[in-house]
Amino acid sequence: MATKRTDSQIFKDILTPRKRKTAEEMELLFRDFFNYIGDSADRPELADTPYRVIKSWEKLYGGYAENPDRIFKLFKCDDNNELIILRDIDFYSTCEHHLLPFFGEIHVGYIPDGKITGISKLARVCELFARRLQLQERLVNNIADEIEKRLCPKGVIVTAKAQHFCMTSRGIQKQKTKMITTATRGLFKNHERRTEFFRMLSL
């Protein structure tokens, strides 16, 4: 009778040979990790945990595999100097200093210069840069730079508000603290346009 293949084996079968070898080496590292924190790598309940963690990385760090060339589709628009905002884009990212999550919302605004893009594309570019090892300070700049590069707008502004596990679960353990970061390009360097953006967010 054939033995039943585990989820871990099924998962490894679909990886490239190189990735499969790395995944197997990672599993050994997890054994050291379990022992290091005081648990036991031989505890049967932990047998499939390395596989589940490695599999979850496909989503958590999926931004590395995304190609920004395939995200943006551009449409022509009237040149009216008006502000377009996509707000409350929820995101989940990982702090590169502690490998702990930080998560919250991103708001994106831009003033087109004859070209717009589908709103889901703005959310996708946020996802592309959030699903990597990140710093919140850099995240907003990555998004602003990418939109500027693809759309060549008159201005772009990106702001993020997030809770950081490295603040809440360790270190200083401040539970309600949130960090806000902003990146501005072009016309949003102008105080009035920036104020207009934040006023519209409060609607």
Ligand code: ZN
């Ligand atoms: Zn951190």
